[in-house]
Amino acid sequence: MRGSEATKLGVILDTSGDxxxxxxxxxxxxxxxSDSDADHLASSSIGGLVKISVGSLWQFAxxxxxxxxxxxxxxxxxxxxxxxxxxxxxxxxxxxxRRGLSAYPHPGDEVWFATSEDxxxxxxPPAMPHIQLGTVYPTxxxxxxxxxxSLMGRHFAVVGSSGSGKSTTVTLILDRIIGKAPNxxxxxxxxxxxxxxxxxxxxxxxxxxxxxxxxxxxxxxxxCEAFVASEGESRMIDSNIMxxxxxxxxxxxxxxxxxxxxxxxxxxxxQLKDLIEALDEEAGKLERLAEGHRYTRLRLxxxxxxxxxxxxFIFNEGYAGSSLEDLLGKLLRIPIADKPIxxxxxxxxxxxxxxxxxxxxxxxILDYAIWAPRERRAPILLVCEEAQRYLPRVRSHNTRLxxxxxxxxxxxxxxxxxxxxxxxxxxxxxxxxxxxxxxxxISMRLNNQHDQDHLRASLTEGARGMIGAIATLKNQECxxxxxxxxVPMRVHIDTLESGKRPASDDPVFSERWNNGVAxxxxxxxxxxxxxxxx
Numbered sequence: 001m002r003g004s005e006a007t008k009l010g011v012i013l014d015t016s017g018d019x020x021x022x023x024x025x026x027x028x029x030x031x032x033x034s035d036s037d038a039d040h041l042a043s044s045s046i047g048g049l050v051k052i053s054v055g056s057l058w059q060f061a062x063x064x065x066x067x068x069x070x071x072x073x074x075x076x077x078x079x080x081x082x083x084x085x086x087x088x089x090x091x092x093x094x095x096x097x098r099r100g101l102s103a104y105p106h107p108g109d110e111v112w113f114a115t116s117e118d119x120x121x122x123x124x125p126p127a128m129p130h131i132q133l134g135t136v137y138p139t140x141x142x143x144x145x146x147x148x149x150s151l152m153g154r155h156f157a158v159v160g161s162s163g164s165g166k167s168t169t170v171t172l173i174l175d176r177i178i179g180k181a182p183n184x185x186x187x188x189x190x191x192x193x194x195x196x197x198x199x200x201x202x203x204x205x206x207x208x209x210x211x212x213x214x215x216x217x218x219x220x221x222x223x224c225e226a227f228v229a230s231e232g233e234s235r236m237i238d239s240n241i242m243x244x245x246x247x248x249x250x251x252x253x254x255x256x257x258x259x260x261x262x263x264x265x266x267x268x269x270x271q272l273k274d275l276i277e278a279l280d281e282e283a284g285k286l287e288r289l290a291e292g293h294r295y296t297r298l299r300l301x302x303x304x305x306x307x308x309x310x311x312x313f314i315f316n317e318g319y320a321g322s323s324l325e326d327l328l329g330k331l332l333r334i335p336i337a338d339k340p341i342x343x344x345x346x347x348x349x350x351x352x353x354x355x356x357x358x359x360x361x362x363x364x365i366l367d368y369a370i371w372a373p374r375e376r377r378a379p380i381l382l383v384c385e386e387a388q389r390y391l392p393r394v395r396s397h398n399t400r401l402x403x404x405x406x407x408x409x410x411x412x413x414x415x416x417x418x419x420x421x422x423x424x425x426x427x428x429x430x431x432x433x434x435x436x437x438x439x440x441x442i443s444m445r446l447n448n449q450h451d452q453d454h455l456r457a458s459l460t461e462g463a464r465g466m467i468g469a470i471a472t473l474k475n476q477e478c479x480x481x482x483x484x485x486x487v488p489m490r491v492h493i494d495t496l497e498s499g500k501r502p503a504s505d506d507p508v509f510s511e512r513w514n515n516g517v518a519x520x521x522x523x524x525x526x527x528x529x530x531x532x533x534x
Contacts, residue, residue: 011108022080045137046466048114053110054105058093058118059085083487085100094118097122123142129147129180131176152379152419154482155421165493185340185342188385189385190343190344190346198502199500200499202338203342203343214269214316215314216267218356218360244278245278246270247262249277269320314357332365355398366405377417391407392430393428428451428454428455441481443470445471452470459482466490476495477492
């Protein structure tokens with residue numbers, strides 16, 4: 001006997017490779033709804049767990065659908081999705097858990113409530129490193145473990161509609177990660193300047209005021225993205241000109257030696273005057289005279305960018321003597337100096353150049369990981385907020401380069417110890433190539449049906465049935481599925497201390513419009529910041 005009749009829900013009617021149709025006793029379900037026992041409540045709610053008696057095993061499944069039977073029946077039809085199994089102990093509860101099934105239930109096999117003890121076994125903190133983000137729904141004390149290495153060993157995504165708490169959840173995840181591994185290397189691409197407030201002394205914040213991203217660190221494609229505006233065949237010609245001249249400029253650097261395999265992509269510094277001189281030399285050749293306007297246009301564009309103060313953090317002639325080692329050390333926190341997080345505040349970066357900046361940073365991180373000695377390589381976590389901006393499902397000429405670089409990182413990064421965390425409110429607009437590489441998906445409330453449908457295809461076994469609950473998740477709730485968790489689970493996320501929350505709150509109109517803060521001094525200060533761009 002597996003348990004009392006009071007805990008029995010019903011029987012299997014039909015089964016397939018990943019799910020089953022069950023007949024539940026209506027009276028048992030009604031009792032569970034009025035029962036104060038969390039065991040019963042957990043099993044009778046959509047997304048809850050039930051267990052099936054199969055020989056000496058308990059097989060567990062997620063409840064995904066409930067519907068009435070025939071009008072004259074006191075039964076409920078239910079659909080469940082299989083997730084795993086474990087042996088039955090002497091007390092009737094599970095004594096261990098593993099994902100997947102070794103044998104399938106047959107019609108007539110009994111379905112029971114999962115108990116709190118079952119949940120504790122399934123979600124027991126593993127011996128391997130893990131972090132805890134909250135409690136398993138709808139329990140109050142069963143903690144939800146996220147496997148540290150499985151989460152980071154493959155990329156992960158955090159998705160949710162605006163206002164669902166994505167930024168706070170990301171902050172909680174990173175806070176738990178650096179709490180577990182204080183010598184980590186985390187880089188956050190922050191387009192709205194939200195995270196600087198969240199990590200305090202644990203983070204180094206870089207913005208257009210203190211970031212020094214030397215122009216020569218860009219490769220050929222990034223130079224062309226910044227300086228070549230033409231399209232089609234004309235762009236190909238201009239790009240070839242840039243390649244020839246850029247190679248000449250790099251070759252004039254005194255640090256180039258015989259062992260350097262110099263190309264237009266080699267991260268060797270050069271001076272702007274050398275690139276201009278190379279353009280002049282090429283333009284002066286007899287066979288180039290008919291194409292002189294191309295060289296003139298490139299020279300004028302270069303001068304324009306280097307003279308515009310908005311771009312001084314990257315197009316600055318003073319950076320010709322800067323060091324790649326120094327740039328990587330600051331960006332990747334090597335040495336960490338008690339600041340394992342590097343926040344790149346992109347809020348002040350001009351729109352025209354922001355994709356080039358993100359592309360350059362992502363490529364530098366991956367190239368560093370590729371060339372670092374394998375036995376001493378330090379893994380890196382790159383967090384990309386508003387990922388759909390840089391990894392759109394449908395590419396445009398403005399995003400072609402940054403999308404290519406980040407997709408390359410998504411495909412190859414984990415081989416070299418680079419984890420990409422994609423944060424987005426529109427998973428339907430995110431690159432399928434990138435999303436398909438995510439081993440773990442953390443889903444918060446999604447209101448858009450198209451986003452829900454797109455996400456369903458990316459979820460793992462046992463989680464697709466939960467997609468129906470995505471639209472009704474409360475704030476501080478999420479569904480986690482994939483390699484990073486023992487089984488897909490709905491989680492009530494821990495409350496983050498107020499001092500660690502990102503600056504992502506929406507303005508409160510009723511307060512702002514009643515306190516009279518808008519005055520002449522506000523206008524003066526705003527215009528000053530606007531002109532100085534800081």
